[in-house]
Amino acid sequence: MKRIIMYVFIILSSSCYYDAADLLYPASGVCDTTPTSYSQKVVPLLQQQCYSCHLNASTGGGIMMGTYTADKVLATNGKLYGSISHTAGYSAMPKGGAKMTNCQIAIIKQWIDAGTPAN
């Protein structure tokens, strides 16, 4: 019986559940930008820092995000990267919040540079 419990514990603790902790808190100093993944890497960041306003035209100043198609439009026209990198000529985002970390910006840039794959 003890043995079974131990196996269950091992299985549970080693089951690979992906979360974005390394993206949100890159305290390890390692910035892992590969593989590029919209759903696994880009969406968690946007969800945490952008969708609160941009799922809604009224709170997002008319800029819609939150679907692959909408996010791709902003990625392709340069506004996504311009705003998160605080480039002159773009509104700095997230509005009223701290700039994304260099790692988070690099992850999004890599997705853009890879041609915004829907993966």
Ligand code: HEC
């Ligand atoms: C607190 C609400 C809020 C949050 C959070 C927020 N935005 Fe915005 N965003 C706005 C509003 C309002 C506007 C329109 C007014 C303006 O441009 O400042 C806007 C404008 C933009 C624009 C257009 C900028 C331009 O120069 O044309 C982009 C792109 C954008 N946001 C992306 C983002 C991204 C990416 C994030 C997350 C990193 C984010 N926003 C977070 C409220 C927000």
